[in-house]
Amino acid sequence: MPFVPESSSESADLAVVNDYDSFAEAYSAGNEASLINGYYTRPAILDLAGDVAGRRILDVGCGSGPISAALRDRGATVAGFDSSTKMVELARKRLGPDADLQIADLGHPLPYPDGVFDDVIAALVLHYLQDWTAPLAELRRVLKPGGRLIVAVDHPFEIVLRQREAGHDSDYFATYNWSEEWTQGGHTAQMSFWTRPLHAMTDAFTAAGFRTAVISEPPPAPGARELFPDRLPDTPSGAFLCFLFFVLEAT
Numbered sequence: 001m002p003f004v005p006e007s008s009s010e011s012a013d014l015a016v017v018n019d020y021d022s023f024a025e026a027y028s029a030g031n032e033a034s035l036i037n038g039y040y041t042r043p044a045i046l047d048l049a050g051d052v053a054g055r056r057i058l059d060v061g062c063g064s065g066p067i068s069a070a071l072r073d074r075g076a077t078v079a080g081f082d083s084s085t086k087m088v089e090l091a092r093k094r095l096g097p098d099a100d101l102q103i104a105d106l107g108h109p110l111p112y113p114d115g116v117f118d119d120v121i122a123a124l125v126l127h128y129l130q131d132w133t134a135p136l137a138e139l140r141r142v143l144k145p146g147g148r149l150i151v152a153v154d155h156p157f158e159i160v161l162r163q164r165e166a167g168h169d170s171d172y173f174a175t176y177n178w179s180e181e182w183t184q185g186g187h188t189a190q191m192s193f194w195t196r197p198l199h200a201m202t203d204a205f206t207a208a209g210f211r212t213a214v215i216s217e218p219p220p221a222p223g224a225r226e227l228f229p230d231r232l233p234d235t236p237s238g239a240f241l242c243f244l245f246f247v248l249e250a251t
Contacts, residue, residue, distance in 0.1 A: 017179070017192040018128060020063075024086035026185025028064035035220065035228045041152055041243060042067055043221035045123050048150050048214065048247050052076040055118040058142060060106060061125035065091030068099075071121070079117075081110070106135045112142045119143075123152040124243070130177070130194050132201075136208035140250055149210060149248040155217070158241035159195040173197050198244070205248050214247035 020027065031037040045067060049057075053075030059068045062080030064087055072078050072095070079100035082088050088101050095101065104111055106125060120139050129135055139149055156172060163170035163178065170176075175196040182189050202212055219239040225232050232238040 017190045019189055020082075020084035021086045022189055023182075023184050023187040024064070024084060024090060026187065028087070028090050030184060031063075032066070035224060035231055036242065037066075039221045039224040039227065040218075041123060042070065044216065044218040044243075044245050045121060045150060045152060046070055046074075047218070048216065048245060049074075049119065049121070049148075052119065056116065057119045057121060058112070058117045060120060060122040060139070062091055062101065063087045065094040065099075065101075067121060067123060069094055076119075079112070106138070110138050110142060114141055115144045117142050117144065117147060119148045119150060121150050123150075124154075126151060127154045127193050127195065130175075132204045133207070136204060136210070140209045143250045145250060147250045148213075149205075149246075149250065151246040151248065152243045153201070153246075154193060154195055155241050155244045156195050156197050156201075159193075161241070175200060201244075201246075205246070209251050210248035211251050212246060213249050214245070216245040216247075217241075218245060 016022075033039075049071065051074075052071055054077075056077045057071050057079070059065075059071070059078055059080035062068050062082050063084075065080065068078045068080045068091065079102075080091060081102040081104040082091070083103065083105045085103055088103050091101050092099055102111055106122075107129065120143055122139065126132055126135065143149065159178065160170045160172045175194065177192060177194050179190060179192045182191050205212055217239065219237040220232065225238050233240055
């Protein structure tokens with residue numbers, strides 16, 4: 001769930017799922033300053049990345065390039081890819097014609113040599129995939145020894161709570177597929193995701209050759225409460241269940 005769409009409902013089958021090409025511009029525009037992306041996911045990723053000056057970073061599922069742009073502004077050399085042609089077009093408009101951007105799919109071998117990146121960012125990507133084995137192996141392959149993989153995925157407990165509120169008998173300890181419809185910019189798309197328990201995530205990371213250095217459930221960025229007073233809990237931090245963030249080190 002990369003952002004809260006204008007409307008969503010559980011839905012059944014459409015021939016094409018996760019078709020970002022069909023609503024790329026509306027999605028990108030809606031996420032620039034949204035709570036979930038502009039004041040939560042992107043600030044959390046950048047905080048975890050820390051000082052990136054001089055580092056070479058791969059932005060996996062880069063979308064229209066907001067994380068790539070922020071990392072580049074902080075002094076990193078950034079490459080990015082996305083499976084959506086239109087998202088890559090938007091990213092190139094944002095980052096310039098010489099930006100290192102490619103159309104690629106994490107479910108297939110990546111078009112990069114071994115050991116070329118200091119960091120890999122995979123923000124809201126892995127939860128689209130049923131099997132993480134080959135994708136994590138590819139991300140480990142393109143990282144330098146000791147490099148970092150910084151990940152954001154759907155929080156499994158939040159998904160279970162949401163499914164149970166909708167009347168489904170969801171099992172936190174299962175790995176299962178779920179779907180919903182998003183309507184954005186007047187277009188409705190069928191979105192499909194895979195959720196799994198925390199231990200299944202960390203087991204997959206370890207099996208792929210990563211050491212888990214950080215697991216984070218961060219609060220929103222400063223200013224979020226003033227902009228979104230009705231959407232944040234009345235607690236000192238304003239933290240809410242949404243995504244889990246990891247910093248993984250290549251062993």
